[in-house]
Amino acid sequence: MSKIKIAVIVGSTRIGRFADHPAKWIADIARKRPEFEVEVLDLLDYPMPFFGEARASEAESETAERWKKKLREFDGFIFTVAEYNHGPTAVLKNAIDLGDFIQKPVGFVGYGGVGGARAVEQLRLVFVEMSAASVKTGVHISFPEYLSVVKEGKSLGDYAHLNEAVKNMLDQLSWWGNALKAARAVVTAAA
Numbered sequence: 001m002s003k004i005k006i007a008v009i010v011g012s013t014r015i016g017r018f019a020d021h022p023a024k025w026i027a028d029i030a031r032k033r034p035e036f037e038v039e040v041l042d043l044l045d046y047p048m049p050f051f052g053e054a055r056a057s058e059a060e061s062e063t064a065e066r067w068k069k070k071l072r073e074f075d076g077f078i079f080t081v082a083e084y085n086h087g088p089t090a091v092l093k094n095a096i097d098l099g100d101f102i103q104k105p106v107g108f109v110g111y112g113g114v115g116g117a118r119a120v121e122q123l124r125l126v127f128v129e130m131s132a133a134s135v136k137t138g139v140h141i142s143f144p145e146y147l148s149v150v151k152e153g154k155s156l157g158d159y160a161h162l163n164e165a166v167k168n169m170l171d172q173l174s175w176w177g178n179a180l181k182a183a184r185a186v187v188t189a190a191a
């Protein structure tokens with residue numbers, strides 16, 4: 001069976017962001033699994049206009065096209081989700097609006113006071129509307145773990161409950177990734 005191509009999307013572009021920790025951690029774990037091919041997509045590398053913005057520069061519009069085209073390479077997605085004012089970052093929501101995730105599975109690694117849960121739950125609703133399949137298990141990095149990484153140099157992998165959540169999420173991404181890839185192939189062949 002061919003590999004499931006997974007993009008890990010870094011959902012914050014803030015200077016000094018925490019996002020790099022969960023992005024590297026989850027990508028490294030996913031890469032160890034034989035069924036996945038993993039690439040990290042950093043929104044810093046995709047400076048895009050707001051959706052439909054009239055004043056978008058040519059370069060920004062081209063980047064938005066490049067983003068949408070890049071997403072087509074993948075069979076599934078993992079988002080690192082920072083929580084800003086109980087929602088996802090604006091830069092991530094805009095990148096999602098500019099993207100295409102139809103009939104593909106999505107998973108989340110949230111972080112913040114309550115593990116980014118409020119932002120992740122908002123994104124689950126967004127992805128229903130975008131015809132994506134949100135997998136059940138989210139990975140939620142709460143404040144004690146967050147602080148231990150930032151202030152004590154600990155690793156996210158030091159936490160058994162986080163590793164277990166990652167395993168479950170990747171198992172689900174694997175199942176949905178295969179199922180939806182096969183289903184998309186049938187529909188394409190019939191067209």
Ligand SMILES: Cc1cc2nc3c(=O)[nH]c(=O)nc-3n(C[C@H](O)[C@H](O)[C@H](O)COP(=O)(O)O)c2cc1C
Pocket residue numbers: 012013014016017018019020082083084085086087111112113114115116
């Ligand atoms: C504008 C702003 C709003 C925030 N709002 C929340 C929030 O509602 N809930 C929360 O848990 N953390 C909140 N935080 C703290 C973030 O979880 C923390 O800064 C985190 O590091 C942000 O992710 P990033 O560093 O990858 O950008 C907020 C941070 C900022 C900058």
